Amino acid sequence: MNNVVLENALPAKREENTRFIVQISCVATLGGFLFGFDSGVINGTVEGLKTAFQSNDTQIGFEVASVLLGCALGAFFAGREADRWGRRSVLIISSVLFLLSALGAGAASTATLFVAARILGGLAVGAASVIAPAYIAEVAPARYRGRLATVQQIAIISGLFCAFLSNFLLAKAAGASTDALWLNQAAWRWMFWMQVLPSSLFFVSLLFIPESPRYLVVRKRDSDAANVLSRLYGESEAKSKLIDIRSSLAQDRHRPRLSDLLDKASGKVRPIVWVGIGLATFQQLVGINVVFYYGAVLWQAVGFSENDALLINVISGALSIGACLVAVMLIDRIGRKPLLWVGSLGMAITLTLVAFAFANAGLDASGKLALSHNMGMLALIAANAYVIFFNMSWGPVMWVMLGEMFPNQIRGSGLAVAGAAQWTSNFAITVTFPILLAGIGLAGAYGLYAAAAVISLFFVQRYVHETRGKELEEMEG
16 A cells, blocks of 8 residues: 555656665564554553562563663664664564564563563564664655655554554453463463564565665675665666765765764764754653553553453554554655644643543542543543644654664664663653552643643754755755
């Protein structure tokens, strides 16, 4: 479908192999699908973890968030290793880690083994999250680079949706996530094992895509880069592209290193790096992964049954995909910055409404939170509107911008630092949510996320610069 849309909607250059560019970009986005599936699968397994490992709230918080420790390390080292071994090689390694993590998490007999398996998966998620959009940015033409890179977010949300749907169906088939299903194994274990299929597909598909031409030029493999560019753009355009890439690296063509992120004149961190860190951090401070990781727990906390809570997750996933399609249509037309600004405004309003609804929750006979019909509808509608605003703006646009905003020489290092900041923030938000839930309640937690959305409005207006339509060789840092 993506092939048809792009080829019909865009006037391709005479020799440009649009079909091939779209196909290899879609292979890279399988990493995004697994990123989403791995992030969403935990949502339906919390009760199973409590039962299997006798975990308390603090331990559950760590078990859920442990994957994010691996994500931060994976993002940091993937950016650096991608400069050493190549974008494609790092993605292949991540596909193997996805497979091992899925098998290990489902089979874990202790909390320690489970956390170890999830950290392995985190390494894979972190690597895929930064390298897949970078690979797409480095093979796609500027005029529709944003749309192709946004497909990465559609893949992430599709992965989340498939994880939510799989969790719902498996739990329904077994009766509950803690009940036995096939081979006398609990349904929550099968939720993890479902990831084996897309992990295997990702690994096999990666064997058939070429290395990034810009990486090859950085590594002084110009003849290999010329061959890849010819496959992408045709012979005549390949020569021009190769000259442009060489020119962007002409003044300083040493092997990339972390110290490149410092301004040589002042010795300070380059401003573009701080912008990347800010984008990565604010994407998490608005609390989106509380919805992804704890959605079932959240809705059960205000009176919904487990099956209803899992079904709400499925609906949220479907809405997210629709929102991402809106971003695909708009990102190369109106630009990255306007989408971020509108997203921040929308999230600030909807998060405030969610906090208001939770602030007006009462207690049922057993002492659990319960929403009135009106407040329940307000919370449900506002929470899903929040998910829509996120996924038409900060969800895809942050990854698009990180993949394209850094100059060629520092792209790997910039991604390493920004990606690590993103996943560290994700870890902090995720591990603190059960503590906030017990301390200041749902209303207080969502009030903090609303405040972060308000601050992000000013950050976008002041510090974020538009990258729409610019070639990667035009990026300045």
